[in-house]
Amino acid sequence: MPATQVLLAWSGGKDAAWALHDLRQRDDVEVVALLTTVTREYARASMQGIRVDVLRAQAAAAGLPLLEAHIPARCGNDDYDAAMDQALAEAGSRWPGLRTAAFGDLFLADIRAYREQRLAAAGWELLTPLFGADTAALARQMQAGGLRAHLCCVDTQQLDARFAGRAFDHVLLGELPAGVDPCGENGEFHTCVQAGPMFASPLDLRRGETVLRDERFAYTDFSLATPRAI
Incomplete structure (x- = not known):
């Protein structure tokens, strides 16, 4: 039986990256492309704030095409759903057998149920390979497996801004306050991946400044040390 083709939602962060690694260990699925949502005004990943050229470099390192769904900065549910529906339609046209989307949830x-409902309305199925994992064990597994990432966004209402820009490593895990999920699944933080078993070669990233936006989110900028034409 041929492997099921999969479109993987790509944020540029550790969970999406590890979901890609996990799916590539299986014989029953084949990830054929990555899909990311990009804030139109900033040319960055919508929540993580990762530059679009870094996202493209990640996709190139993973050996996969990157599809981009562009949304406005002040994006409501209707805007997001319309952008995703269009992206799914385009993906389905490019890969006629593609009807499964994977997420690193x-x-x-509740978020998983929402995705499942929206995908079903478009005739797609949902795949969440990491769902239900023990996040403390998963974080350690990622690090032991060679994943290298940095915190690129911190919700300062849940975690001190001093964590922004730090490496996602065992030292950080040991310093996270009680109640903060080791993988930031409650939105405490987001990451930017630069290396791991899902990439053919690591990205050379340069850390930039950290800025506070919306009086809440501390974003640390990461750019390609050697900008590339993509």
Whole structure:
């Protein structure tokens, strides 16, 4: 039986990257492309704030095409749903057998249910390979497996801004306050991946400044040390 083709939602962060690694260990699925949502005004990943050229470099390192769904900065549910519906339609046209989308969700059942509902309305199925994992064990597994990432966005209402820009490593895990999920699944933080078993070669990233936006989110900028034409 041929492997099921999969479109993987790509944020540029550790959960999406590890979901890609996990799916590539299986014989029953084949990830054929990545899909990311990009804020139109900033040319960055919508929540993580990762530059679009870094996202493209990640996709190139993973050996996969990157599809981009562009949304406005002040994006409501209707805007997001319309952009995703269009992206799914385009993906389905490019890969006629493609009707499964994967996400790196870990344990937020309401978000998973929302994705499942929206995908079903478009005639797609949902795959969440990491869902239900113990996040403390998963974080250690990622690090032991060679994943290298940095915190690129911190919700300062849940975690001190001093964590922004730090490496996602065992030292950080040991310093996270009680109640903060080791994988940031409650939105405490987001990451930017630069290396791991899902990439053919690591990205050379340069850390930039950290800025506070919306009086809440501390974003640390990461750019390609050697900008490339993509």
